[in-house]
Amino acid sequence: xxxxxxxxxxxxxxxxxxxxxxxxxxxxxxxxxxxxxxxxxxxxxxxxxxxxxxxxxxxxxxxxxxxxxxxxxxxxxxxxxxxxxxxxxxxxxxxxxxxxxxxxxxxxxxxxxxxxxxxxxxxxxxxxxxxxxxxxxxxxxxxxxxxxxxxxxxxxxxxxxxxxxxxxxxxxxxxxxxxxxxxxxxxxxxxxxxxxxxxxxxxxxxxxxxxxxxxxxxxxxxxxxxxxxxxxxxxxxxxxxxxxxxxxxxxxxxxxxxxxxxxxxxxxxxxxxxxxxxxxxxxxxxxxxxxxxxxxxxxxxxxxxxxxxxxxxxxxxxxxxxxxxxxxxxxxxxxxxx
Numbered sequence: 001x002x003x004x005x006x007x008x009x010x011x012x013x014x015x016x017x018x019x020x021x022x023x024x025x026x027x028x029x030x031x032x033x034x035x036x037x038x039x040x041x042x043x044x045x046x047x048x049x050x051x052x053x054x055x056x057x058x059x060x061x062x063x064x065x066x067x068x069x070x071x072x073x074x075x076x077x078x079x080x081x082x083x084x085x086x087x088x089x090x091x092x093x094x095x096x097x098x099x100x101x102x103x104x105x106x107x108x109x110x111x112x113x114x115x116x117x118x119x120x121x122x123x124x125x126x127x128x129x130x131x132x133x134x135x136x137x138x139x140x141x142x143x144x145x146x147x148x149x150x151x152x153x154x155x156x157x158x159x160x161x162x163x164x165x166x167x168x169x170x171x172x173x174x175x176x177x178x179x180x181x182x183x184x185x186x187x188x189x190x191x192x193x194x195x196x197x198x199x200x201x202x203x204x205x206x207x208x209x210x211x212x213x214x215x216x217x218x219x220x221x222x223x224x225x226x227x228x229x230x231x232x233x234x235x236x237x238x239x240x241x242x243x244x245x246x247x248x249x250x251x252x253x254x255x256x257x258x259x260x261x262x263x264x265x266x267x268x269x270x271x272x273x274x275x276x277x278x279x280x281x282x283x284x285x286x287x288x289x290x291x292x293x294x295x296x297x298x299x300x301x302x303x304x305x306x307x308x309x310x311x312x313x314x315x316x317x318x319x320x321x322x323x324x325x326x327x328x329x330x331x332x333x334x335x336x337x338x
Contacts, residue, residue: 017088019190019222020050020073020107025082027068027246031297038297042068044246046082050190055216055223057233057254059269060243063293066226067112069243070192073224074109075100087189105135108183112195114175118167124151124178125163131185147185153218154181154211173204180211184219191215194226209236230266230273234258242266245294245304247320252330262332264309303334311336 027043043065050056058066071077073084075091084091086106092099111117118127128150129143138146148159154177156162167175176196183191193212197205213236216223225236233240233254240257242250242265250263261267291308294300300307302317309316315335324337 016052017085018049018051019054019087020048020224021085021088022046022048022069022073023083023085025069025072025084026080027065027072027077028080040296041299042246042296043072043079044299046243046246046248048241048248048251050222050224052189052222053216053220054239055213055225055237057225057227057237057240058243059227059230059233059240061228061293063296064243065246066228066243067194068246070109070194070224070226074107074192075103076109101135105186106188107190107192108186108188109192109194110176110179110183110196113199114172114179115167115199117179118175120167122166123163124165124167124170127178128163128181128185131182135186137185137187147181150181150184153184153215154178156181171204172200173208176200176208177211180208180215184215188221190222190224192224192226195228196225197232198227198229212236230258230269234273242269245296245299247304248333249303249305250330250332250334252326252332256330262326262330262337263305263334264311264336265305 025043025046026041029040029042030037031040032038046069048056058069060066068077072079075095078093086103091103095103125144125147128147132138132143132146144163147163151157151159151162156174156177162174162178167178170178179196191212196212197208200208209232212223212225215221225233227233230240234257237254239252240254241248242257242263244265250257250261250266252262257266258270258273261270294304294307300317302319303309303321306312306316313335321333321335323331323333326332326337
């Protein structure tokens with residue numbers, strides 16, 4: 001007679017950790033002159049995840065904290081508080097050189113300005129092969145061939161011609177493709193694209209966006225797409241997270257955030273965004289919001305958007321609103337929702 005413990009047990013699907021899991025991320029800088037320094041809160045208790053194969057758009061005005069968030073996740077800057085986990089593994093506040101190298105092999109950043117992010121003294125061959133050597137991606141002697149393969153993946157052909165050029169010999173779009181190639185050379189699982197098209201002409205902006213989407217599919221990459229352009233984020237992303245004054249204020253599926261924004265700040269971003277049919281071609285340089293963002297050295301105690309919000313209530317300035325669940329997949333930090 002079979003015992004109770006011999007009975008067949010139901011199979012439990014393994015839990016797959018998100019590629020990126022950020023918990024309570026805070027970044028504070030000390031600014032001002034010697035002896036008169038004050039804290040500037042660039043990020044305040046930010047929680048965000050990026051699933052495997054997912055594209056998350058991080059949207060907000062200049063100075064909202066988007067780039068700071070990406071730089072902390074890439075470990076180019078240290079967090080003041082909070083935790084960054086990549087594939088379930090936390091990154092120590094002060095990692096060893098070996099742990100830092102491992103983290104950066106998984107998380108790579110594509111920078112905003114293709115004119116300053118490439119070393120002008122080195123040929124493209126050096127730029128692309130250096131991460132191959134640093135992260136031991138290619139076997140000794142095969143770096144050049146691997147570099148050719150990567151250049152082909154980002155649309156830079158004939159590859160040998162580009163390998164022997166210097167950055168000044170390339171257009172802005174070609175330079176940004178080299179930046180993408182450099183990031184891919186580390187074989188990362190997560191790409192952080194910091195406004196990768198804002199410095200480019202409109203004619204090639206969509207080409208770079210489509211390149212990133214193609215690489216997401218072919219390389220099984222996850223992507224954090226940082227932008228001030230809600231329309232561009234909608235075109236690129238599965239989900240959108242809206243940031244204001246270092247706080248996330250809304251998170252949801254891209255189509256829903258674009259078609260039915262919940263937070264008053266997101267609503268104003270939507271009014272300023274080009275029509276979605278533009279398929280990511282809009283610049284979105286101005287969000288058309290009256291007033292100025294708050295001084296990050298003197299953040300108000302309530303909602304940071306309250307002073308500019310056309311729907312502000314007395315309770316908005318009393319304290320920071322809690323997150324509210326709206327429907328099955330929307331989150332908003334606003335008292336207008338219960």
